[in-house]
Each structure stands twice: as C-alpha cells, then as structure tokens.
Amino acid sequence: MELRHLRYFAAVAAEGSLSRAAERLHLTQPSLSRQIRQLERDIGTPLLERTTYGTALTPAGAALHRHALLLLRLADAAPDMARSAVGQSREVAHIGVPPGMPDGWLLDVLAALEVGVPRAAVALTEASSTEQLRMLREGHLDLAMVHEQPQARFRAERLFDVPFGVAVRPGHPLADGTTCRVRDLDGLRVLAHGRQQVPVVDDRLVVAAHDAGAVLLWQFAQFTEHARACAQAVKADAVLLVRHSARRLLPDWPWLPLTAPELALTTWLAWPPETRTVVGDVARVISAHPGADIGEAG
Known part of the structure; x- marks a missing residue:
C-alpha cells in the first residue's frame, strides 16, 4: 500500500x-x-x-x-514539522509493539504524542512480548507494549483488554453461530499462537478447556501474517484470534467470540522505574489513551 x-x-x-x-x-x-x-x-x-x-x-x-484521513493529515504536516524541528532538540523514545496491534489505535497514539510530547521522536520496534521484555531489561527499549503482566521490576499500566474468539473454517457447523462456548470446541483442531507470542494461550485457555470438559486438539504455531497457510498446514477447524486480527488475516472465516468462559487478551505498557523524563511523559500519554473500542475494530 x-x-x-x-x-x-x-x-x-x-x-x-x-x-x-x-x-x-x-x-x-x-x-x-x-x-x-x-x-x-x-x-x-x-x-x-x-x-x-x-x-x-x-x-x-x-x-x-x-x-x-489521519495518515494523510500526518503526511501533509510532515514538512512543517520537519521545518519547525530545525534548531530544536528531540529525544528518541524507543517503543516496542507486539505483532497484530491495531493500526488505528497506534496511529491515534502517535498523533496524541505529537501534541502531548512534541519533543519526543518515537521509534517503534515490532517484537513478541518475551522479546520486548528482554530488550527492556537490556536497555534497547524505553517502553514495551506486551501481552503478559510485566515483572515487578518495571512500572506497568494496563492499557486494554480485547476478547478472544475463534475464526471458524467456512462450511463448518460452528460457522452458523453467533458465539462459541469453549466446550463447543471439543474434539476440534484449534490453531493458536505459541507461548512465546501469546503466553495466555498456554495458560488460561488450556485450563479453561480442561475445566469445561473439552478436549481440544491444540495446534500451536508462531505466525503473524500467514494464519491461513498455518491453518491449512495443520488442517485446523478454527483459529484462536482476537477480532481485528481475524478480520485482517482470515476475512472469509466467520469470527465468533468465546463464551463460557469469556477470555480476553490484555495489553500492558511497561517501562523502567528510573528513566528519562521524556519516557515518563510518553508513558503518561499512552496510558491515558482510550482503548475501549478496540474490540470492535475491523
């Protein structure tokens, strides 16, 4: 594009x-x-x-x-921003983001940072939660957006929760429903992200399936863009995804929210307790940015 x-x-x-x-x-x-x-x-x-x-x-x-329209406004403003930066000092804030983060929310955050922390020059690095936390410990990142609760050594803010669901292979009997209980997946081959990408899959979801008396034929894989190919490779009946990822990666597979129990993917913001002032200001703006509508994002 x-x-x-x-x-x-x-x-x-x-x-x-x-x-x-x-x-x-x-x-x-x-x-x-x-x-x-x-x-x-x-x-x-x-x-x-x-x-x-x-x-x-x-x-x-x-x-x-x-x-x-937001992208075009930012692009049109870029020359003026560059000219206004002449003679001014901007500090780089290195921020990690996980694969699949909604573009709309990220663009809104960047726009908010341009206004709220104009002296910050933001550099984004896409990496898994595990990799981001390692980079944060080693000082290669200033802030990390991760899908697991950070260790106590970091400051942390819970950004938003996005409900999990399943994208069901077209033609499967479940595809005609509006929701999917965990026990409805009994005996089905379900593709999910591996532990390194989304740790909650190996923990809460496997436990939830056990508690529901369902035996899911879990198929774990590391993927960010090739969900369809991975699903085909393991002959998956369904793929565990949040809604915006399902619509982007598998637009023709009906997506059903998981119920009984409801499960969500949480995104946290983490940064060191002792850091530069600009990093703390960036963390404040990001933490204050609403994410309530992300679950409805397409």
Whole structure:
C-alpha cells in the first residue's frame, strides 16, 4: 500500500464518483480504477460499491477512510514539522509493539504524542512480548507494549483488554453461530499462537478447556501474517484470534467470540522505574489513551 493509493481513495470517497475524482486528480478514469483495485488487493477486501449514482464506501472502506484521513493529515504536516524541528532538540523514545496491534489505535497514539510530547521522536520496534521484555531489561527499549503482566521490576499500566474468539473454517457447523462456548470446541483442531507470542494461550485457555470438559486438539504455531497457510498446514477447524486480527488475516472465516468462559487478551505498557523524563511523559500519554473500542475494530 502506498500513500498515493490512499490519496486516490480519499478523493473518490469525497467525490462519490470515480469520474469526478479522476478529473480532480488529473487522471484518466481507467487509470484511477486500476489504482483503487490495487489498493483493494493490498487490503484484501472491497472498499467501494459501484452504483448507478456513483460510488459508496463498503463497511471496510468506511473504516479505512477514517485511518486514511489521519495518515494523510500526518503526511501533509510532515514538512512543517520537519521545518519547525530545525534548531530544536528531540529525544528518541524507543517503543516496542507486539505483532497484530491495531493500526488505528497506534496511529491515534502517535498523533496524541505529537501534541502531548512534541519533543519526543518515537521509534517503534515490532517484537513478541518475551522479546520486548528482554530488550527492556537490556536497555534497547524505553517502553514495551506486551501481552503478559510485566515483572515487578518495571512500572506497568494496563492499557486494554480485547476478547478472544475463534475464526471458524467456512462450511463448518460452528460457522452458523453467533458465539462459541469453549466446550463447543471439543474434539476440534484449534490453531493458536505459541507461548512465546501469546503466553495466555498456554495458560488460561488450556485450563479453561480442561475445566469445561473439552478436549481440544491444540495446534500451536508462531505466525503473524500467514494464519491461513498455518491453518491449512495443520488442517485446523478454527483459529484462536482476537477480532481485528481475524478480520485482517482470515476475512472469509466467520469470527465468533468465546463464551463460557469469556477470555480476553490484555495489553500492558511497561517501562523502567528510573528513566528519562521524556519516557515518563510518553508513558503518561499512552496510558491515558482510550482503548475501549478496540474490540470492535475491523
């Protein structure tokens, strides 16, 4: 996905018409249509509905449109930010993020940091929770966003909880439901992240299945982008994921929230108790950023 694709998409959304957007962008309509199709291929889902009156956003298109406008605003502001930084000193804050963190929430946090801590230059590093905590101990990270409660040696804030669910293989009997009890997975092959990525899987979920009297044929794997290939490799009936990851990685597999018991993936923010002032200020802004709607993110 390139920034120009988002500019073209935003223009079509604003005009409600490919032809009017093409005229505004000084492109031919076939050329603009190709660019939009390329963006839809990159995203993996239709973004526009063609109608007799022009174009309308699909639900996925509406969700992308909100984030596209934020990205474009940040991109347009970048030159002014660079010029304003001349002669000013900015301190780098190295922040770890786990794979699969919702892009919308991260972009909102970055925007909040630009306003709340303008002297901070943020550098993000994607790594598993285990790897992040090691890097934090060794001083390679200033802050870590992790899926396990940090040790007492660190300061920590609970950011948000996201409900777990299962993405069910299309055509499976469970795919017609609206929720999934843990005992409904009895005898099924369930793909889940390995302990190094999401420690809660090996602990609470396995215990919950045992308490429910269900024998799940657990298939553990390390994956961030290739959930479909991993599921196919082990012939999984279902894949354990939070909703936004399921929609991104397996958009055609129905996702059902887990119930009886309900289980959630918790994200924590951790940082050393003795640190630079700018790191503490960054931690304060991130900790105050709401994450209540993440469970509904697409």
